Amino acid sequence: MVLVAHWYQDASPALAHSRCLLGSVRYQNLYDAVTSATTQATVIAAVLYAAPCLVGIILGAPLVAAEIERRTNRLVWTQSISRSRWLIIKWALVAVAVVALVSVFQLVTQWWTGQVVMRGLENSQIPTSGTNRIERSMFGITGVVPVAYSLFALMLGTALGAVLRRTAWAVLATVAGYAAAAWVMLTWVRQHLAATVFVPYPTSQNAQVLSSPRPVGWPVGFGYQVIPGKEHLLGGSSPGAVVSRCQTSGSDLYQCATAHGLQFGQVYQPGSHYWALQWSEAGIYVAAAIALLGVTIWAVRRWRA
Amino acid sequence: MTAVLETRGLGRRYGAKWGLRDCSLTVSEGSITGLVGPNGAGKSTLLRLAAGLSRPSEGTVSVFGQPIDPNGTEHLGRIGYLDQHRPIYGSFRVRDMLTLGRKLNTEWDDALAPQLLAEVGIPLNVRVHTLSIGQQAQVSLAVCLAKRPDLLLLDEPAGSLDPLARQQLFQALLGTVAERGTTVFLSSHIVSELEPVCDNLIILAASAVRLSESTEDIVATHKLIIGGPGIISTPGVEVISTKTSGRQTHLLVRGVLPNLGPDCEVLQPDLQEVVLGYLTQAGQQSAVSDGSSTDSAQIGVLP
Amino acid sequence: MRFRLDRHSGLPAYRQLVDQVRHALRLGVLCPGDQLPTVREVVKQIAINPNTVHRAYRELEQQGLTEGRPGSGTFVKRSLSTVPEEQPMLQRRLEEWIDAARQAGLGDEAIEALVAEALHTSEEEEP
Numbered sequence: 001m002v003l004v005a006h007w008y009q010d011a012s013p014a015l016a017h018s019r020c021l022l023g024s025v026r027y028q029n030l031y032d033a034v035t036s037a038t039t040q041a042t043v044i045a046a047v048l049y050a051a052p053c054l055v056g057i058i059l060g061a062p063l064v065a066a067e068i069e070r071r072t073n074r075l076v077w078t079q080s081i082s083r084s085r086w087l088i089i090k091w092a093l094v095a096v097a098v099v100a101l102v103s104v105f106q107l108v109t110q111w112w113t114g115q116v117v118m119r120g121l122e123n124s125q126i127p128t129s130g131t132n133r134i135e136r137s138m139f140g141i142t143g144v145v146p147v148a149y150s151l152f153a154l155m156l157g158t159a160l161g162a163v164l165r166r167t168a169w170a171v172l173a174t175v176a177g178y179a180a181a182a183w184v185m186l187t188w189v190r191q192h193l194a195a196t197v198f199v200p201y202p203t204s205q206n207a208q209v210l211s212s213p214r215p216v217g218w219p220v221g222f223g224y225q226v227i228p229g230k231e232h233l234l235g236g237s238s239p240g241a242v243v244s245r246c247q248t249s250g251s252d253l254y255q256c257a258t259a260h261g262l263q264f265g266q267v268y269q270p271g272s273h274y275w276a277l278q279w280s281e282a283g284i285y286v287a288a289a290i291a292l293l294g295v296t297i298w299a300v301r302r303w304r305a
Numbered sequence: 306m307t308a309v310l311e312t313r314g315l316g317r318r319y320g321a322k323w324g325l326r327d328c329s330l331t332v333s334e335g336s337i338t339g340l341v342g343p344n345g346a347g348k349s350t351l352l353r354l355a356a357g358l359s360r361p362s363e364g365t366v367s368v369f370g371q372p373i374d375p376n377g378t379e380h381l382g383r384i385g386y387l388d389q390h391r392p393i394y395g396s397f398r399v400r401d402m403l404t405l406g407r408k409l410n411t412e413w414d415d416a417l418a419p420q421l422l423a424e425v426g427i428p429l430n431v432r433v434h435t436l437s438i439g440q441q442a443q444v445s446l447a448v449c450l451a452k453r454p455d456l457l458l459l460d461e462p463a464g465s466l467d468p469l470a471r472q473q474l475f476q477a478l479l480g481t482v483a484e485r486g487t488t489v490f491l492s493s494h495i496v497s498e499l500e501p502v503c504d505n506l507i508i509l510a511a512s513a514v515r516l517s518e519s520t521e522d523i524v525a526t527h528k529l530i531i532g533g534p535g536i537i538s539t540p541g542v543e544v545i546s547t548k549t550s551g552r553q554t555h556l557l558v559r560g561v562l563p564n565l566g567p568d569c570e571v572l573q574p575d576l577q578e579v580v581l582g583y584l585t586q587a588g589q590q591s592a593v594s595d596g597s598s599t600d601s602a603q604i605g606v607l608p
Numbered sequence: 609m610r611f612r613l614d615r616h617s618g619l620p621a622y623r624q625l626v627d628q629v630r631h632a633l634r635l636g637v638l639c640p641g642d643q644l645p646t647v648r649e650v651v652k653q654i655a656i657n658p659n660t661v662h663r664a665y666r667e668l669e670q671q672g673l674t675e676g677r678p679g680s681g682t683f684v685k686r687s688l689s690t691v692p693e694e695q696p697m698l699q700r701r702l703e704e705w706i707d708a709a710r711q712a713g714l715g716d717e718a719i720e721a722l723v724a725e726a727l728h729t730s731e732e733e734e735p
Contacts, residue, residue, distance in 0.1 A: 062585075071392040077453070078356050078386040079409035082378045086409070301376050305358040337657055475655035483648045501613060501621055501656040521620070573618075590726035 030074055046113045048141040052149035053104070053178045059094050060157020061170035064300060068165045074305065091293070094156060102150045106142075113142050128248045134218045134274040138184065143274070147284035148289075153178055155289040155296070162299035181288070193280040194273040200223055200265035203258070217270040223266045224257065233261030263269065307334045307370075308344055309456050309488045310355055314364035317350050324350040326512045328364070332456075332490050332505075337482070338526035339520075340492035340505035341580055347512040348492040349389055352460045355490065356386040368456065370448065385454035389461040391445045399427060406448045418451040421477050436552075439470025446474060448479045457482070459491035475502065496577045501590055508580055510587035520576065527579045530556040532569035546582040546589070557582030609638060609645055613654045615670040621656055625664035626671075633673065644674060705735040 064087070067073040077083050105127060114134060133142045140149070156177050161170035197217075234242060239262055245258035254264065269277065310332040317325045325347040332338045340348050352362075353359040354366050357375045366373055368380045393404065399422065419429060427440050436444065446462065457530045462478070463471040479502065482489055493499050499506065506523060510514040514525070527545070532554055542560035557579065562571060574582070611628055613621055632638040645653070647661045665682050668674040675685045709719050 071388060071390050072390040073393045074386070074390075075448075076359060076405075076409060077382070078358065079406065080411045081379060081409050082376065082384040102333060126333060135600070294578075304360050305353045311674055337659075439735050472655055476652045478657050479658060480652040483651045483661075486658075497615065501615065501654075501660070504657060575618075 054158040056153025067160030148285035155292040230261030316363040318362040335487040339499035342509035385449040418447040546585040
């Protein structure tokens with residue numbers, strides 16, 4: 001059975017997720033889960049999401065840039081050790097501090113998100129399994145990814161500082177770069193880090209959607225697939241072509257699509273995929289951080305008075 | 306005499322402008338060489354090239370016989386560089402600066418820096434930003450000297466310091482240098498400061514080397530001629546600069562002078578006057594190359 | 609023994625140091641067996657080139673006034689001051705001469721000028 005699915009992203013949450021420092025718009029599920037103290041939870045979550053970015057700005061941007069601005073690089077780069085060694089040592093000291101700080105911070109966050117999940121479960125109609133952390137609103141502040149984010153933000157700040165050579169510009173560029181990376185990750189990458197699951201909408205006899213199932217996990221979007229056993233109804237066209245024909249035909253979309261052997265449903269990442277996604281995403285960010293370390297070393301070695 | 310620093314045709318360009326051009330000089334081991342010239346002449350550029358902080362646009366620079374590799378570390382262990390801005394970490398304590406020096410260097414004399422600072426009364430446990438600039442300069446110099454370099458590159462080490470601080474800085478520097486015979490290459494735009502200190506002097510003006518000789522020879526070979534409007538030109542005598550006012554002409558010349566007769570007065574210029582003469586020459590030459598009117602005082606003809 | 613550098617005298621620095629040592633020897637500030645300040649100490653007193661001090665000390669050695677002991681420093685070998693016993697006699701003769709000059713009608717200024725002239729003449733004759 002061939003599973004063909006197209007994602008139709010819900011644009012507004014994606015845009016909201018991409019902004020590193022604004023947190024109030026995105027937390028649809030969080031809002032559902034926590035009917036009391038919503039604002040408080042939103043603000044706290046926003047701060048927690050912003051924390052890695054702030055680490056990058058505060059510690060990373062001036063790491064090389066401030067040395068160049070204050071000309072202290074002319075002091076340290078004329079001592080006996082090489083520039084790359086100097087950079088690695090300085091960066092490593094800061095990185096260790098960052099990882100330690102964020103890890104401790106994470107213990108607190110983990111407890112807090114656990115509280116939110118439990119209270120949400122009490123208040124909402126979401127079927128429980130205790131793994132709501134995979135949702136967009138909570139994924140980025142739980143588990144191991146915050147440490148990876150902070151290392152990435154630190155390295156991004158350092159690299160941009162080394163290339164731009166001015167702390168102020170590095171700050172702006174780091175915010176923009178971090179936001180862009182987060183947006184790309186959330187919009188396109190994360191859902192592909194593990195195989196998604198498709199749950200068809202239950203339909204009535206005449207192909208009316210009865211309800212929208214809300215399985216436990218992260219709802220990626222809605223999609224469609226071919227009903228097993230009804231491939232012949234497609235008439236040789238691709239599912240995408242059939243859907244666009246149905247959309248433009250003017251008739252009811254669902255009836256038209258069902259007539260051609262397609263069914264609509266929820267595409268989601270189940271809660272059980274949480275750790276797979278966590279480690280994969282963390283791995284990507286750490287790999288990016290290492291690449292940025294290489295960029296920084298190149299920029300530092302290249303600097304000339 | 307081995308050459309500790311040697312440049313051949315060295316040049317550095319910043320965009321369209323040359324900060325230093327066609328610079329060829331030698332600094333020999335154990336000497337104290339002064340680099341003098343006005344601001345913007347290229348002194349800092351030359352010192353940064355020697356320290357490996359800049360890459361040459363043309364020509365070569367070698368330290369201890371090896372061309373400098375800006376990303377290599379062999380030469381770094383043997384030089385001590387002090388930038389004219391004397392960068393320092395203000396939030397560090399004095400002893401943290403010394404620790405920084407110890408950590409970043411393979412060779413480090415642990416006892417020297419505290420001794421130097423004690424001699425000028427600088428405590429080790431205060432923060433650097435609370436010190437006066439003269440004291441901060443002493444700290445920067447101490448870090449430089451404790452590295453026990455074979456070549457010191459100092460860019461205006463006493464710049465903006467009051468007279469007492471200047472003297473203390475030079476005393477600390479020369480006292481340490483006297484013990485080890487370290488080669489020193491330092492720049493200043495104050496000739497009187499360099500005169501008692503330097504064996505050799507290099508005059509740099511308008512991004513070019515104008516003169517490179519021992520201080521003794523400079524004074525011995527140059528003469529100041531004061532005379533009337535026409536002065537006999539003589540082969541073998543080089544006119545460095547000319548200043549005319551009314552009917553009197555001052556010529557700075559170099560070479561062996563014949564008897565010029567009673568109309569001319571021959572005086573011994575001091576080092577400051579010689580340097581000023583060369584700087585004037587440089588100024589006149591760039592005025593000519595800029596296309597402005599030629600200075601009317603040329604070598605005179607027979608009256 | 610403290611040195612001083614006169615930057616406007618026109619004399620080379622090493623010459624000034626030699627002269628100052630000779631002056632000290634004459635006045636009895638330095639006696640045979642005394643150690644001259646080390647090069648490092650001189651350089652710290654007046655910020656001059658160490659080579660200048662080396663040169664001055666070499667000159668003094670050549671003049672036979674000092675000797676360098678390796679590892680210890682430079683020591684005074686010979687004094688330039690007059691033998692102490694002669695001093696009272698010289699002083700008496702000087703006082704007699706001054707009395708004679710006063711009786712001849714010379715004022716203090718004229719006496720000082722004569723003395724300076726005589727010193728100048730004798731210095732020119734000194735090897």
